[in-house]
Amino acid sequence: MIIEEYVQELERKIEKYEKILQDISAPIIPSIVPSTILVPLTGRLDENRLSNVRERILNSVYEQDIDTAIIDFTGIGHSEIEELGYGQLAKEVSDISHSLKLMGVEPLYVGFAPHIIRDIIDSGIAFPFKAHSNFKTALQYLMKKKKMKFDETSEEE
Template sequence: MPNLIKSEDLHDFLVLNRPSFEERLLSVAVNVRDKINEIHVIGNINLLDNAHQLVLLIVDGKLDEVEEFAKKEGIVWAKHAMTLSFKLEWIRAIRKTFWEFLYHFDTLNGHKVKNSENFYTETSIYNELVDSFTNSFFISYSKYKDELIEKQQKLVNNLSVPIIPITPDVSILPLIGTIDTNRANVIEEKVLFEVGRMRIQTLIMDLSGIAEMDNEAIRLFLKLLDGVGMMGSKLVITGLRPEIVRNMIKLDVEFGGKATTKASLQKALQDYLKIDTNHSRESLVDLFSK
């Protein structure tokens, strides 16, 4: 047993013997021990200070403070994308070291073995507080991560529907990649909003960069055509790929009067903006580089 300072109060005992507690804690948390300084630099988290603060809150039975402390740590840990396995090992090490020092406290103070009922009550309270810290930490961590992912997804969605004004009345929407149901919904929401906000009279939607559209996305795409038409805007579709056209034929899809189709974006610009064919390619490069 380490040379510990005796105290009849557990809180004071842990304060007086903090150096020994930290030394034992580091010996238990083998993998975290070498990351102490790195974690401090990355997230400005002093693990030893926080461990000491946590055990004092636990012995004082301060549930609200324990949970609030855990929430703050969860946010910091998530914000800096620090490894969760280190946190799990650290919490286990704190629990193990705390129980060892609780035993030393009882031994130094000559406490007899507690009866089973009192011992069960005491251990249950301490364990519940440690568990509350763990649960609150991970809930806070997950919530922050979910909110961050949602913000990033919204940003990606906005960037994936780039409506580019060409004239006060004409805009281009070049789409690339795969259009699934989720993205089709995003496109519909964004297009209808921008058509109304920008008062677009003619929207040229270029699909030459679309590699795939699933069946449900095609159906939603047709609803978008209806919506744009209802808002008084003319829709021009360019660059339909053969494989997408085949899927539309299988689904018995017809544009009818909902949209005009052109073989290419270049052709649409030539027709609607009177761009000289010999200079249309250079004009497009200029437009997309602005």
């Protein structure tokens, strides 16, 4: 009986740590642009992880007043996609895009490396989304769209 309780406690701990890992593997960060979230991705991608990312994004959108989600692939290279495959990556990104659009949210993607873009295009799956080379250009696009601009200030001595 003691061993069974110990195993159950270990299973609960593993479940808790897996949840923590899922949460930190796809952080949802508020942007400086109102009603916008940033989702930076790093590490190996697979179907389960991308499904978790989609679920976390959709829950954040539902719980907050969000109209734009910027999903950042800057930290993703060939080795992180190798197991998943470019065709599956294209499908998963398309699924995220469609889900967000159904919620009235504009998905923006940033940071795709040139070799990843080539392989995604070669996969033949159409991408119905707007992409930018980096986070800065996505923010510039959003600021222009929302008629916002930064005021530069200087400190006077």
